[in-house]
Amino acid sequence: xxxxxxxxxxxxxxxxxxxxxxxxxxxxxxxxxxxxxxxxxxxxxxxxxxxxxxxxxxxxxxxxxxxxxxxxxxxxxxxxxxxxxxxxxxxxxxxxxxxxxxxxxxxxxxxxxxxxxxxxxxxxxxxxxxxxxxxxxxxxxxxxxxxxxxxxxxxxxxxxxxxxxxxxxxxxxxxxxxxxxxxxxxxxxxxxxxxxxxxxxxxxxxxxxxxxxxxxxxxxxxxxxxxxxxxxxxxxxxxxxxxxxxxxxxxxxxxxxxxxxxxx
Amino acid sequence: xxxxxxxxxxxxxxxxxxxxxxxxxxxxxxxxxxxxxxxxxxxxxxxxxxxxxxxxxxxxxxxxxxxxxxxxxxxxxxxxxxxxxxxxxxxxxxxxxxxxxxxxxxxxxxxxxxxxxxxxxxxxxxxxxxxxxxxxxxxxxxxxxxxxxxxxxxxxxxxxxxxxxxxxxxxxxxxxxxxxxxxxxxxxxxxxxxxxxxxxxxxxxxxxxxxxxxxxxxxxxxxxxxxxxxxxxxxxxxxxxxxxxxxxxxxxxxxxxxxxxxxxxxxxxxxxxxxxxxxxxxxxxxxxxxxxxxxxxxxxxxxxxxxxxxxxxxxxxxxxxxxxxxxxxxxxxxxxxxxx
Numbered sequence: 001x002x003x004x005x006x007x008x009x010x011x012x013x014x015x016x017x018x019x020x021x022x023x024x025x026x027x028x029x030x031x032x033x034x035x036x037x038x039x040x041x042x043x044x045x046x047x048x049x050x051x052x053x054x055x056x057x058x059x060x061x062x063x064x065x066x067x068x069x070x071x072x073x074x075x076x077x078x079x080x081x082x083x084x085x086x087x088x089x090x091x092x093x094x095x096x097x098x099x100x101x102x103x104x105x106x107x108x109x110x111x112x113x114x115x116x117x118x119x120x121x122x123x124x125x126x127x128x129x130x131x132x133x134x135x136x137x138x139x140x141x142x143x144x145x146x147x148x149x150x151x152x153x154x155x156x157x158x159x160x161x162x163x164x165x166x167x168x169x170x171x172x173x174x175x176x177x178x179x180x181x182x183x184x185x186x187x188x189x190x191x192x193x194x195x196x197x198x199x200x201x202x203x204x205x206x207x208x209x210x211x212x213x214x215x216x217x218x219x220x221x222x223x224x225x226x227x228x229x230x231x232x233x234x235x236x237x238x239x240x241x242x243x244x245x246x247x248x249x250x251x252x253x254x255x256x257x258x259x260x261x262x263x264x
Numbered sequence: 265x266x267x268x269x270x271x272x273x274x275x276x277x278x279x280x281x282x283x284x285x286x287x288x289x290x291x292x293x294x295x296x297x298x299x300x301x302x303x304x305x306x307x308x309x310x311x312x313x314x315x316x317x318x319x320x321x322x323x324x325x326x327x328x329x330x331x332x333x334x335x336x337x338x339x340x341x342x343x344x345x346x347x348x349x350x351x352x353x354x355x356x357x358x359x360x361x362x363x364x365x366x367x368x369x370x371x372x373x374x375x376x377x378x379x380x381x382x383x384x385x386x387x388x389x390x391x392x393x394x395x396x397x398x399x400x401x402x403x404x405x406x407x408x409x410x411x412x413x414x415x416x417x418x419x420x421x422x423x424x425x426x427x428x429x430x431x432x433x434x435x436x437x438x439x440x441x442x443x444x445x446x447x448x449x450x451x452x453x454x455x456x457x458x459x460x461x462x463x464x465x466x467x468x469x470x471x472x473x474x475x476x477x478x479x480x481x482x483x484x485x486x487x488x489x490x491x492x493x494x495x496x497x498x499x500x501x502x503x504x505x506x507x508x509x510x511x512x513x514x515x516x517x518x519x520x521x522x523x524x525x526x527x528x529x530x531x532x533x534x535x536x537x538x539x540x541x542x543x544x545x546x547x548x549x550x551x552x553x554x555x556x557x558x559x560x561x562x563x564x565x566x567x568x569x570x571x572x573x574x575x576x577x578x579x580x581x582x583x584x585x586x587x588x589x590x591x592x593x594x595x596x597x598x599x600x601x602x603x604x
């Protein structure tokens with residue numbers, strides 16, 4: 001299986017995992033181990049203090065041994081997101097940032113205008129921006145023009161478990177940006193959703209709630225790991241084109257090609 | 265009882281108070297040393313709900329919490345006359361009703377109520393919530409009143425209470441460390457988890473039992489704290505479990521989330537008066553499970569996380585049992601110092 005490349009780094013797993021909503025940090029740790037994820041996202045706005053004092057949770061996140069991708073979850077303006085990103089760079093010593101600018105609290109859909117604004121400023125400031133965006137092509141172009149080398153379109157709204165709501169547009173995005181790493185971020189509810197995104201040629205998936213809130217998060221993490229791997233292998237192998245008629249997999253020599261009574 | 269010990273307890277939050285009371289009533293000689301001059305000034309206990317909800321907690325806690333917690337309610341009932349044992353309710357807005365199904369699946373002993381049954385329990389909720397989960401054997405209390413009661417009982421039981429004393433009292437057979445997050449100096453894996461809450465006075469609202477409002481992002485719970493001096497009902501609105509260790513003021517964002525969720529529960533909260541906003545930091549181990557850690561006569565009782573009031577009496581009972589018989593609950597006891 002080919003390695004995932006993000007901002008010049010080789011990443012061993014194509015499954016990225018969020019760290020929110022687990023019953024305990026211990027459960028989170030076991031889920032991350034089972035998922036094989038190399039990158040975990042951490043919400044900064046909510047969980048962090050502005051200082052490094054008393055950061056018991058951070059210490060536990062660092063013990064995971066994963067690459068931490070801080071995110072700007074909960075930010076509603078470009079300004080807020082930029083400030084959070086700068087705070088994250090200091091706290092975690094990384095230039096990577098998952099950029100979220102939220103337009104609407106009910107759907108948590110990206111504010112694409114604020115997103116482009118923040119991505120432009122952060123990229124110029126030396127950040128490696130991974131923007132959480134919609135499947136909209138024109139926004140994607142603006143983000144790439146702003147300096148984003150990775151795009152993270154949503155599958156469906158965060159936490160909704162709806163899977164890939166607009167497959168046609170996601171497929172278009174994939175075809176339009178053949179070289180840009182594309183990660184489906186948000187809305188993944190089942191391993192089948194993740195496999196589907198990977199089969200379409202997406203480079204990775206990022207998810208949180210589907211694992212954190214599963215009855216058994218550790219088992220679900222493993223399920224997702226296998227689905228992502230299966231989907232990627234299928235993409236690399238090349239999927240069969242769907243057909244309207246059956247195509248026998250065993251040789252048919254000696255049997256008539258047509259049923260006589262249907263040919264008139 | 266096999267023998268009588270001289271026992272020093274460090275920390276007079278809910279864990280230390282229950283420890284002192286339990287051991288003193290079993291005939292041990294107990295000193296309770298608290299770092300702060302004023303009782304509860306440094307404790308996170310006053311910021312508790314305090315719901316005694318071992319079944320509801322299982323939505324995000326391990327079965328051990330339910331098991332110990334049900335015993336916790338029994339002990340509270342036997343000791344504290346002002347305990348309200350009216351059960352607790354869980355509701356969800358119509359569009360989040362699937363969260364209620366999930367909650368039911370993740371917990372045990374909840375009864376699904378229709379509108380008629382809910383009407384009998386909490387009529388004010390019915391216009392907005394047609395169904396609820398009811399956990400009949402859960403309870404709740406007002407933490408401030410309960411802490412004062414416990415301190416009084418501790419003194420009545422003959423415990424020597426030393427306020428403003430941070431050192432370990434000398435000459436004890438056993439020291440029991442109930443300092444919560446302050447024990448981080450000795451327990452490196454202990455972390456603080458911030459909990460925020462708002463206390464309001466709402467004369468128009470007559471909700472009698474704790475209500476949890478499920479929401480994908482802002483789960484809320486409301487705990488009736490009884491009447492104040494003027495006969496108006498007080499409520500605690502809380503919920504947030506934030507992975508942060510500072511107990512600084514509540515942010516506007518948190519306040520908005522809590523208050524707007526309360527408003528969803530009952531729009532009459534729009535007229536409630538805000539009495540206080542505050543945050544406490546609860547001590548937790550990485551698995552969020554409580555522990556009794558023993559190292560040659562020095563015993564830590566810690567990691568009660570957001571279950572302090574629920575578990576404090578059970579942990580005290582377990583420690584007493586351990587001192588007297590050498591046996592305690594294997595799932596909470598850690599003898600090897602290396603595992604803390």
